[in-house]
Amino acid sequence: QKEVEQDPGPLSVPEGAIVSLNCTYSNSAFQYFMWYRQYSRKGPELLMYTYSSGNKEDGRFTAQVDKSSKYISLFIRDSQPSDSATYLCALRSGTYKYIFGTGTRLKVLA
Amino acid sequence: GAVVSQHPSWVICKSGTSVKIECRSLDFQATTMFWYRQFPKQSLMLMATSNEGSKATYEQGVEKDKFLINHASLTLSTLTVTSAHPEDSSFYICSARYGRGTGELFFGEGSRLTVL
Numbered sequence: 172q173k174e175v176e177q178d179p180g181p182l183s184v185p186e187g188a189i190v191s192l193n194c195t196y197s198n199s200a201f202q203y204f205m206w207y208r209q210y211s212r213k214g215p216e217l218l219m220y221t222y223s224s225g226n227k228e229d230g231r232f233t234a235q236v237d238k239s240s241k242y243i244s245l246f247i248r249d250s251q252p253s254d255s256a257t258y259l260c261a262l263r264s265g266t267y268k269y270i271f272g273t274g275t276r277l278k279v280l281a
Numbered sequence: 282g283a284v285v286s287q288h289p290s291w292v293i294c295k296s297g298t299s300v301k302i303e304c305r306s307l308d309f310q311a312t313t314m315f316w317y318r319q320f321p322k323q324s325l326m327l328m329a330t331s332n333e334g335s336k337a338t339y340e341q342g343v344e345k346d347k348f349l350i351n352h353a354s355l356t357l358s359t360l361t362v363t364s365a366h367p368e369d370s371s372f373y374i375c376s377a378r379y380g381r382g383t384g385e386l387f388f389g390e391g392s393r394l395t396v397l
Contacts (some may be wrong), residue, residue, distance in 0.1 A: 203384060214374050214388035215325075259324065263384055267313070273324040280341050 172197055177260055178270030186281050190247040193258035194272045197241065201262035201270065204236055206245045207276065209257045214237075217272045219245065285377045286388025293337035294365055295397055302360045302392045304375030313384045315386070316348070319372045331358045339364035365396040 175196045184190055192206075204220050207215035219234035221227045221243075227234045236242040243262075247254055260272040284307040286315055290327035292301050312333050317325040329339045329350050347369075349361040358377075362369050373393040378384055 210395065212372065212391065214285075214287065214376075214391040217385055219389060220383065220385050234394075239314070247390075261386065266376065267384055269315070269326050269386060276322075280287065 174198055174201075174270050175260065175262055175272045177205075178275055179273050181278055183278045183280060184231055184250055186250060186252060186279055187280075188250050190254070190277060191251050192245040192258050192260075192275050192277070194243050194249075194268075195241055198244070199238070199241065200264045200266075200268075202238075202265055203263040204234070204243050205261040205263070206232075206234055207259040207261060209259060210253075211241075215259055225247040228256075239256075247277075250277075252279045252281045255279050282385075283307075283377075283379050283387045285375065285387045285389045287375055287392055289392055290390055291393040293394075293395045293397065296366050299361055300364045300365055300394060302314075302373055302375075304358045304360070304377070306319075306356045306377040306387070306388050309377075309379055312355060312380050313378040314352060314358040315356075315376045317374045317376070317379075319374060319391075321372075322372075325374065328360075332358055333352060336395075362394065365394070367396045368396055370396045381396050 177194045204217040209215040224238045231248045232248040257274040259274045286305045314331045316328045329337045331337045331352040349378040375389045378385045
């Protein structure tokens with residue numbers, strides 16, 4: 172079993188839709204959670220960083236963490252074509268071990 | 282967020298030559314930096330962990346003599362691909378750990394290496 176599972180997509184949605192991106196993980200040692208956006212041929216850009224279970228909002232983005240279910244989500248409201256990218260979840264343990272999901276390719280259609 | 286600069290963004294070299302890629306944290310000190318390799322439409326593959334002032338820790342299967350990593354200061358790590366061959370052509374990305382307890386990783390822009 173992989174330490175983190177993420178659907179690779181591609182996920183295609185119409186402009187304005189709410190997008191839900193998810194990762195599941197198996198090891199409760201991971202306590203910190205990040206979401207990155209990566210455009211083609213660019214380095215990943217940090218979007219959200221969370222620690223606690225619950226929701227964290229930043230503009231159109233909401234990160235949700237459910238530690239009991241080992242499930243994390245990123246919601247994008249009012250999606251735009253410029254949101255088309257690959258979204259990577261990342262998990263960090265207390266000992267600074269980092270694990271990345273495979274990434275979900277998102278296409279927002281105008 | 283914090284800024285990590287990677288240079289060069291792309292490089293073309295002849296087979297057998299060596300190429301150096303720099304990774305700098307511009308507005309914070311990074312005791313730990315990471316180097317990744319990424320193939321098209323694939324996720325990040327961790328190559329090595331670089332700690333300032335000590336030898337890098339390489340992942341299994343990564344040739345340490347082929348990929349030389351130096352982390353001489355708190356703001357600079359370098360990756361040198363020695364005697365590069367066409368199979369070394371790839372997208373190389375660095376990240377730096379923001380050290381003030383939160384541990385977020387900030388990534389460079391990536392370097393595309395093409396070996397002819």
